[in-house]
Amino acid sequence: MTLLAVLSHLNRADGSATYTHNGYAIIGAVNGPIEVQRRDEMPEEATVEVNIRLAVGIGSPKERHLESLVHNTLRSIILTRSIPRTLVQITLQVTSLPEEEAASGVDSACTLLPHLLHTALLALLSASIPLSTALTSVVIAVPASASSKAGTTMLSPTAKELLRAKPIRATHVFAFSGNRKLLLSQSMGVFAYDEWGEACEMAEDVCCRDEGGVGLGEDMEVKGGQGNLEEWLRSVVQKKVEMEQRWRVAT
Amino acid sequence: MASSLASLTVVLPGDSISPSALPQPAKKTKPLTLGPGLRHLPPDTIASTIAGALVTDPRKNAAWIEHNSGRYLPTSGDLVIATVNTSGADIFNCLITPHTPYAALPHLAFEGATRKTRPQLPTNSLVYCRIVNAGKDSSPELTCVDPSTGKSEGLGPLKGGMVFPISMGMARRLLAGKKGGVTVLEGLSEKMGFEVAVGRNGALWVDGGSVKVTLAVGRAVQEVDERALGEKGQKKIVERVLRGL
Numbered sequence: 001m002t003l004l005a006v007l008s009h010l011n012r013a014d015g016s017a018t019y020t021h022n023g024y025a026i027i028g029a030v031n032g033p034i035e036v037q038r039r040d041e042m043p044e045e046a047t048v049e050v051n052i053r054l055a056v057g058i059g060s061p062k063e064r065h066l067e068s069l070v071h072n073t074l075r076s077i078i079l080t081r082s083i084p085r086t087l088v089q090i091t092l093q094v095t096s097l098p099e100e101e102a103a104s105g106v107d108s109a110c111t112l113l114p115h116l117l118h119t120a121l122l123a124l125l126s127a128s129i130p131l132s133t134a135l136t137s138v139v140i141a142v143p144a145s146a147s148s149k150a151g152t153t154m155l156s157p158t159a160k161e162l163l164r165a166k167p168i169r170a171t172h173v174f175a176f177s178g179n180r181k182l183l184l185s186q187s188m189g190v191f192a193y194d195e196w197g198e199a200c201e202m203a204e205d206v207c208c209r210d211e212g213g214v215g216l217g218e219d220m221e222v223k224g225g226q227g228n229l230e231e232w233l234r235s236v237v238q239k240k241v242e243m244e245q246r247w248r249v250a251t
Numbered sequence: 252m253a254s255s256l257a258s259l260t261v262v263l264p265g266d267s268i269s270p271s272a273l274p275q276p277a278k279k280t281k282p283l284t285l286g287p288g289l290r291h292l293p294p295d296t297i298a299s300t301i302a303g304a305l306v307t308d309p310r311k312n313a314a315w316i317e318h319n320s321g322r323y324l325p326t327s328g329d330l331v332i333a334t335v336n337t338s339g340a341d342i343f344n345c346l347i348t349p350h351t352p353y354a355a356l357p358h359l360a361f362e363g364a365t366r367k368t369r370p371q372l373p374t375n376s377l378v379y380c381r382i383v384n385a386g387k388d389s390s391p392e393l394t395c396v397d398p399s400t401g402k403s404e405g406l407g408p409l410k411g412g413m414v415f416p417i418s419m420g421m422a423r424r425l426l427a428g429k430k431g432g433v434t435v436l437e438g439l440s441e442k443m444g445f446e447v448a449v450g451r452n453g454a455l456w457v458d459g460g461s462v463k464v465t466l467a468v469g470r471a472v473q474e475v476d477e478r479a480l481g482e483k484g485q486k487k488i489v490e491r492v493l494r495g496l
Contacts, residue, residue: 007320008320014320014321014322015320015321031322031350032322033322033324033351034322034350034351035350035351035352077264079290079300082290082300082387083387084387084388125263125264125301125302126320126321127320127321127322128288128301128302128303128318128320128321128322129301129321130264130288130290130300130301131264131265131300131301132264132265132300133264133265134263134264134265134302177265178263178264178265178266179265233263234261234263237261237263237302238261240302240320241259241261241302241303241304241318242259244303244304244317244318244319244320244420245259245304245317246479247424247432247479247480247481248432249481250479250480250481250484251481251482251483251484
């Protein structure tokens, strides 16, 4: 996986991140905690606002749907009660999609969702908004021919792979918190409950670290081939901290 | 200063801090103090809420997460540079950071101010003040006097000069004195005369008497901030700035 992340690169936003993965590129910006409009104000909680902007064209109900999914997932991890009567504004601008995206025959809501979640999380980390946990997310696709060939369930497939494996029978998006709790499960297509369970386990392996305990970033080895998403997240944060603390060792 | 980056403990939000990583105080009676970025989950879990480096102080029995990004959150006791927005009946409505609720600065919270001789501050004037009260349930309150002595102790309206935006980490370093490792101001002050005020909200006010000196000092500090320069790098900047004048 080639996950690229740049943190805190926008000047005027409180927190920002650019995320690139397999042809998807998204810029995320977070402003907050800022003053909230009277009608959105909640006496004991912060308001979370998510705006998703497309690479081309104007927003449609599909984007509203994605916004509500991202909003509900993020609201469950932001400690909204510690910053009451404020607004956390998250803007996600999709800057490029893979060329094969439209032809792959899979709803882009599913393939885009994990990337949107990752971008939003990185921007929130960059803005130092209090969070109860980090999250990692992955998409799993099951081709219609999965039963004939063994092990063809595709983990985080690229748009090209999806195009080749057409038709796709089912797609699942899973998001896990740092303590291996399922935060979001979004599925489309035809599948049996067992298949969903298998996909869920598969996603958990990629999203969460092997040992349940907290190593506090001391063991940073990445298992061969398929990178672990939480390890990746830690390496991004490690880079951010090193950048911020480099004056301590500068001459 | 000497601590290397490898020894830093990097945490993600939601990580629980192991008891061995917390400070071990000499005296058992001293309670553990949690700073920014840490929260206590009863009964005995300490978890981080932001991404950053865990820092501990065994003498004060304190632990916090060091970070240098995001918006400034008002904390009581902090020195900030506030901008006056409007004047109410008996308070000035000030902004500490943009797009946040007003902070209240009473007309009488200045040195020597009485009902008859209250300061007149027009919109957009700058005030160097201390945060008295900042809770999540109320808007922050500011003051320019020490309540015990009634003296200003350097606080008050800032006249002339210019404000330079700096990172919050840089503001902390400037206010930390020797520990912050910022020597550029001392170096420049050997040849030039200027006044500075450092606000924890990421603002540096400089008045050098002339535009040239003000800009030179402000830009030098900003460069030290952006490039995270150590002592040698700062010396080079001082030399370059002094040569340019």
